[in-house]
Amino acid sequence: MTTVEPPPTTAPELPWAVLEDYRCFGCSPHNPHGIALQFTDHPEGIATTFRLGRSYESYPGVVHGGLLGVVVDETMGNLIVVRTGQVAFTVSxxxxxxxxxxxxxxxICVARLGQGADGPLTSASAEILDADxxxxxxxxxxxxxxxFGTARDRIALSAPEATRLGQALTTTAADASPDQSDQSDQPDQPDQSDQPARQDHPTAKEPQ
Amino acid sequence: MSIDADGIVRQITEIVAAELGVTVDSLVPDTDLRGIEGADSVRLLRVVAKVEQTWDVELEDDEVFGVSSIADLAKVVTAALQVQAA
Known part of the structure; x- marks a missing residue:
């Protein structure tokens, strides 16, 4: 009898992994209070399988909706990062x-890219599906x-960490789009939409 | 941009049929969505979510919860597409 092996699951390489102590609430394995999401490649984007316990409860037995916002935001944001090699700040x-x-x-949460991955704004969508x-x-x-040059000013990194993360994002950009691989480590382009990060939620990780 | 109103009604009918587990033939534009056997708030929200994904629109909650028929929902989608195209 022939058995059919399931297709191998591959995981996107998140640039944050080069930071030994990054504490992203959503996807760091180093944050004891976080939810430590892990991502896999998905035919339509990336996905994460998760199970949230009572620490994240709202009504009895029901996961707090705000945490689901974290899950979808993490999945969409990291999808953009691995597809562009740029840092993605949530606008809305x-x-x-x-x-x-x-x-x-x-x-399981599945995220897909929307429009504008080549411009200053990128849209994405996600959905969370149950076991059925x-x-x-x-x-x-x-x-x-x-x-990264712009983001560098807004996130707390030591010089060595910044160097490592910059290199990791350059590699990510090269893998995502070989034609544009030399752009991510260029000095900043003028960013016309650049406003103080008053309400930006940094999908970029904030190591402590 | 021209909007195919009949096509929207037809596609919404197909979405409703799929999400609520009824046949397309059992539905007409004036079918009361809440009166369809098996319809509940979760399933009707799934219809709305599918509609939003299909046309890549974000419908306002007060519009969504105000609709009672396929034709009503089609009007909301058409209006959203017109705003998007403006």
Whole structure:
């Protein structure tokens, strides 16, 4: 009898991994209070499978909706990062909650790129599906693509960390788009949309 | 940009049929969505989510919760597409 092996699961290489102590609440394995999402490649983008416990409860047995915002934001934001090699700051995000998400149950979040990956703004969408494949949350968001040079001023990095992360993002950009691989480590281009990061939620990680 | 209103009604009918587990033939534009057997708030929200994904629009909540039929939902989608195209 012939058995069919499932296709191998590959994981996108997140540039933040070069920072030994990054503490992103969403995707760092080093934050004891975080949710430590791990991503895999998906035919439509990237995905993460997660199960949230009672620490993230809202009504009894129901995951807090704000945490689901973290999940979709992380998945969309990291998708943009691995596709562009640029840092993605969330500009706006909108969720539609279709059904309660249960504490302790397994779900998958899938993110897809929208329009504008080549411009200053990129849109993305995501959905969270339950074990039966039913959609329980949909989300759309807009991100501002920022070169590492610009982002560097807004995130707390030591000089060696900045060097490592800059190199990692350059590698990510090269892998994502070989034609543009020499752009990510260029000095900053004038950023006409650049305003103080008053309400930006840094999908870029903030090591402590 | 011209908007195919009939096409929108047809596609929404197909979405409703798929999400609520009924046949397309059992639905007409004036079908009361909440009166369809098996319809509940979760399933109707899934219809809305699918509609938003299909046309890449974000519908306002007060519009979404105000619709009662396929034709109503089609009007909301058409209006959103017109705003998008403006």
């Amino acid at each position: 995000m909108r969720l539609r909650y279709l059904a309660p998400v249960s504490v302790g149950a397994e779900y 494949g039913a959609t329980v949350v949909t989300a759309t968001a807009t991100y501002r693509n920022v070169s």
